[in-house]
Amino acid sequence: MTQQSNVALDCALLDRLYEVIESRRDGDPATSRTAKLFAAGPAKIAQKVGEEAVETVIEGVAGGTDKLAEESADLLYHLLVLWSARGLTPAEVWSVLANRAGDKGLSQG
Numbered sequence: 001m002t003q004q005s006n007v008a009l010d011c012a013l014l015d016r017l018y019e020v021i022e023s024r025r026d027g028d029p030a031t032s033r034t035a036k037l038f039a040a041g042p043a044k045i046a047q048k049v050g051e052e053a054v055e056t057v058i059e060g061v062a063g064g065t066d067k068l069a070e071e072s073a074d075l076l077y078h079l080l081v082l083w084s085a086r087g088l089t090p091a092e093v094w095s096v097l098a099n100r101a102g103d104k105g106l107s108q109g
Helices: 003-023 033-040 042-062 065-085 090-101
Strands: none
Touching: 003 065, 003 090, 033 042, 033 065, 042 065, 065 090
């Protein structure tokens, strides 16, 4: 599988996770972690993104790859919840990334 195919699969996985997150928006906060985050509002969700980002950085510097993968997954989940809470879709982010992929800074590695 090519690198580009892997990226497409990864984006599809995040797109599916976003759909699951969206489907739980109006769920019961007592039984759904995602619904509980939505009920807390965008500021609380953003705070969780920050917490997960810090934990990811810590593992990136001092931890093993398994723990880094776990913290990265937590960060992506909370970021997707924040996008949803603010009405931003993954496709909008993918579009920005695609546009940047042609910029000199990214294309020169």
